[in-house]
Amino acid sequence: MEQVNHPIHYQNNGKECIDLMIEKYGLRATIDFCILNAFKYIFRCGRKEGNPDYQELNKAEWYLKWADEHNVFSDYNTMANILELQNKINNLRRDITDGVTNSQV
Numbered sequence: 001m002e003q004v005n006h007p008i009h010y011q012n013n014g015k016e017c018i019d020l021m022i023e024k025y026g027l028r029a030t031i032d033f034c035i036l037n038a039f040k041y042i043f044r045c046g047r048k049e050g051n052p053d054y055q056e057l058n059k060a061e062w063y064l065k066w067a068d069e070h071n072v073f074s075d076y077n078t079m080a081n082i083l084e085l086q087n088k089i090n091n092l093r094r095d096i097t098d099g100v101t102n103s104q105v
Helices: 017-025 027-044 053-070 076-098
Strands: none
Touching (some): 027 053, 027 076, 053 076
């Protein structure tokens, strides 16, 4: 089953959870949620039993990409947060490839 892009458990009555979040809380809050959710996946990478590192990082990237693509506000802090977290992902991928563990967010 697809665990990163549009998993079935995030859909209800033909709508994805993220679309319902926009309807209920607005785009700004949903972008912030996505950035914070990416932070969570990066933070727990290598720490949650049963979740492979690559899957955690792929999920984080999915949320960052979504936030970046929907960031019509183009404010500095949002853009800086997205870039900072993407750099963390890149560093973690490098560390995993090199056999380094326990990198911090």
